[in-house]
Amino acid sequence: MIEGAIWRRWVFFYIPLALFLIFLLFPFYWMLITTFRPDGELYRPWRAANYTPFWTWNPTLDHIKYLFRETMFATWLWNTMFIATASTIISLICGVLAGYALARLNFPFAGSLGTGIFITYLVPQTLLFIPLSEIIRNYKLGDTPWSLILTYPTFLIPFCTWLMMGYFKAVPKELEECARIDGASRWQAMLYIIIPVAIPGILSAGIFAFTLSWNEFIYALVFLSSPEQKTVPVGVVSELIRGDVFFWGPLMAGALLGSIPVAIAYSFFVEHYVSGLTGSVKG
Amino acid sequence: MATVSIRGVHKRYDDFHAVKGVSLEIKDKEFVVLVGPSGCGKTTTLRMVAGLETITEGTILIGDTVVNELPPMDRDIAMVFQNYALYPHMSVYDNMAFGLKMRKFDKAEIKRRVSEAADILGIKDHLHRKPRQLSGGQRQRVALGRAIVRNPQVFLFDEPLSNLDAKLRVQMRVELKKLHQRLGTTAVYVTHDQVEAMTLGDRVVVMKDGLIQQVGEPLELYNHPANKYVGGFIGSPAMNFADVTIAQNGSGLVASNSAMNIGVPEHLAAPLGPHVGRPATFGIRPEDLRLADGSEPAHHTFEAVVEVAEQLGSEILLDVSCGPSSMVASVDPTVRVKPGEKIRLAFNPHRAHFFDGKTEMAVRG
Ligand SMILES: Nc1ncnc2c1ncn2[C@@H]1O[C@H](COP(=O)(O)OP(=O)(O)OP(=O)(O)O)[C@@H](O)[C@H]1O
Numbered sequence: 127m128i129e130g131a132i133w134r135r136w137v138f139f140y141i142p143l144a145l146f147l148i149f150l151l152f153p154f155y156w157m158l159i160t161t162f163r164p165d166g167e168l169y170r171p172w173r174a175a176n177y178t179p180f181w182t183w184n185p186t187l188d189h190i191k192y193l194f195r196e197t198m199f200a201t202w203l204w205n206t207m208f209i210a211t212a213s214t215i216i217s218l219i220c221g222v223l224a225g226y227a228l229a230r231l232n233f234p235f236a237g238s239l240g241t242g243i244f245i246t247y248l249v250p251q252t253l254l255f256i257p258l259s260e261i262i263r264n265y266k267l268g269d270t271p272w273s274l275i276l277t278y279p280t281f282l283i284p285f286c287t288w289l290m291m292g293y294f295k296a297v298p299k300e301l302e303e304c305a306r307i308d309g310a311s312r313w314q315a316m317l318y319i320i321i322p323v324a325i326p327g328i329l330s331a332g333i334f335a336f337t338l339s340w341n342e343f344i345y346a347l348v349f350l351s352s353p354e355q356k357t358v359p360v361g362v363v364s365e366l367i368r369g370d371v372f373f374w375g376p377l378m379a380g381a382l383l384g385s386i387p388v389a390i391a392y393s394f395f396v397e398h399y400v401s402g403l404t405g406s407v408k409g
Numbered sequence: 410m411a412t413v414s415i416r417g418v419h420k421r422y423d424d425f426h427a428v429k430g431v432s433l434e435i436k437d438k439e440f441v442v443l444v445g446p447s448g449c450g451k452t453t454t455l456r457m458v459a460g461l462e463t464i465t466e467g468t469i470l471i472g473d474t475v476v477n478e479l480p481p482m483d484r485d486i487a488m489v490f491q492n493y494a495l496y497p498h499m500s501v502y503d504n505m506a507f508g509l510k511m512r513k514f515d516k517a518e519i520k521r522r523v524s525e526a527a528d529i530l531g532i533k534d535h536l537h538r539k540p541r542q543l544s545g546g547q548r549q550r551v552a553l554g555r556a557i558v559r560n561p562q563v564f565l566f567d568e569p570l571s572n573l574d575a576k577l578r579v580q581m582r583v584e585l586k587k588l589h590q591r592l593g594t595t596a597v598y599v600t601h602d603q604v605e606a607m608t609l610g611d612r613v614v615v616m617k618d619g620l621i622q623q624v625g626e627p628l629e630l631y632n633h634p635a636n637k638y639v640g641g642f643i644g645s646p647a648m649n650f651a652d653v654t655i656a657q658n659g660s661g662l663v664a665s666n667s668a669m670n671i672g673v674p675e676h677l678a679a680p681l682g683p684h685v686g687r688p689a690t691f692g693i694r695p696e697d698l699r700l701a702d703g704s705e706p707a708h709h710t711f712e713a714v715v716e717v718a719e720q721l722g723s724e725i726l727l728d729v730s731c732g733p734s735s736m737v738a739s740v741d742p743t744v745r746v747k748p749g750e751k752i753r754l755a756f757n758p759h760r761a762h763f764f765d766g767k768t769e770m771a772v773r774g
Pocket residue numbers: 422423425427445446447448449450451452453454601
């Protein structure tokens with residue numbers, strides 16, 4: 127907290143904080159207000175006398191209804207959920223095991239392998255999708271959820287591995303050594319001691335992985351083509367922007383509904399998630 | 410219960426030779442303390458006994474079994490770590506029961522052993538708590554409890570008391586001693602605190618730079634240090650040293666430097682004979698110095714200047730300078746001296762030590 131006169135607290139704390147919050151939250155507010163604004167108001171010219179960009183007097187559910195009746199939004203939601211969950215689970219399992227191995231097993235080149243894995247995370251998706259689409263075509267996975275469930279781990283596993291490696295390194299080595307002396311095998315020590323202690327880290331990796339795959343756009347755009355296979359980000363953009371016509375109402379409704387599951391996931395785990403990032407393990 | 414034999418053990422890390430040929434025979438039921446300065450290889454030695462560190466060279470036996478290749482779980486040992494290493498997600502009960510569960514003891518037996526250990530250690534009321542809800546001393550007890558429930562052949566302790574405050578440390582030290590007397594399990598204890606080493610150990614092993622300097626019972630180390638290092642390490646306040654040269658003087662020997670000229674005690678005259686004309690180090694403990702009162706022969710006294718007098722109630726510690734060397738003398742609390750005052754100190758000739766100037770080995774009578 128900032129010490130001293132009240133004006134200092136305002137100038138150095140409250141006002142910057144408020145500006146920051148407005149900057150961060152305004153897009154969400156805009157999304158919300160557009161979702162419930164009737165079309166008549168949406169397309170009103172900004173010079174009109176009754177132009178009210180920041181609020182509406184006639185909220186409507188039309189756009190949400192449109193979304194569910196005229197597009198396959200429910201299917202997209204389900205697809206996204208399934209793909210994100212499956213690829214998160216795969217990546218978490220691989221990431222936890224690999225992170226543990228890199229942090230704890232002293233094998234040759236462990237350090238450079240760790241760096242190598244991190245570098246693969248840095249390869250831009252905009253390049254990687256070219257060879258990947260070749261692979262997807264060869265295995266005839268195009269236009270199925272598996273094309274994404276199997277490609278998302280290409281960036282999720284490095285991410286989870288790196289995060290878990292850092293977390294495992296912060297867990298005191300003695301815990302595991304003590305378990306080994308107590309009679310646990312390496313597997314048992316990992317299963318009964320290290321993983322339970324690392325739960326906050328695993329949860330944060332999981333939430334991040336889930337969010338990354340939920341929001342992923344490029345692979346989903348390239349590998350999926352039929353409307354009933356699409357995910358929310360691709361479906362909303364490709365079905366609600368026709369040529370240069372933007373269906374702003376349903377677009378924003380789709381964006382709003384699409385971000386709700388992620389928001390729920392965050393708020394549900396937020397406590398674990400924060401302690402996961404600060405890595406607080408007490409001996 | 411078992412013996413532990415460490416025979417010619419070396420440990421090399423990539424570019425660092427941490428343990429350079431340590432040999433030690435630990436008897437059944439013995440409490441052996443490894444003591445030495447930071448980085449001397451105590452922990453490394455202990456971890457090799459535990460099986461947490463591979464042995465570069467040499468052999469370690471527990472009982473009659475060579476354990477070099479045995480994983481920690483098969484060595485039947487228990488270890489208490491400096492940071493306790495309690496499993497943070499488990500209750501105290503589960504912490505203590507974990508080792509027994511892993512070894513497939515049946516439920517009733519686990520319960521019996523855990524409550525027995527909890528009884529001994531006085532943590533019966535905390536069995537359902539998590540480690541983070543315990544005080545440092547209680548955590549320490551849980552860590553001990555986890556070690557004793559398994560009734561292992563050997564206990565290994567790595568500075569178990571160093572995270573406790575001074576008062577609790579003394580208290581736990583006594584409890585550890587009692588525990589050992591009661592259980593009689595062979596124990597190897599690592600510490601850098603020489604008081605802990607002296608009070609706990611049946612035998613004390615002083616290490617430095619990966620080498621054993623001396624092994625012996627606490628009093629033996631105190632009275633007959635094998636070299637200058639052990640002399641200075643054991644005892645508090647530490648032994649005083651003065652660099653001197655040995656010279657012949659009639660039938661006897663004298664040790665002298667710019668500020669003192671003392672007679673070599675008779676029992677050391679013969680062994681110091683070959684050192685005539687060479688440098689040596691004279692060592693004397695603060696408690697073997699007192700103010701000269703004229704009753705002692707003049708060649709067992711020397712002059713010094715008081716710098717600081719520390720009144721401790723039971724004694725006064727005089728920090729004095731004697732030519733190039735500064736010394737500490739523990740004198741009677743009724744003595745009145747002022748800083749800057751010139752005094753004459755007498756040393757107890759039977760408790761004087763001489764060390765070779767080059768090898769620093771003790772010259773023994
Ligand atoms: N994994 C390692 N790799 C390289 N050097 C190491 C490793 N572990 C320990 N050392 C070195 O070996 C030496 C002995 O270490 P050790 O932990 O046995 O010291 P110690 O006597 O227990 O000291 P302390 O009282 O500080 O615990 C130290 O100089 C240390 O730097």
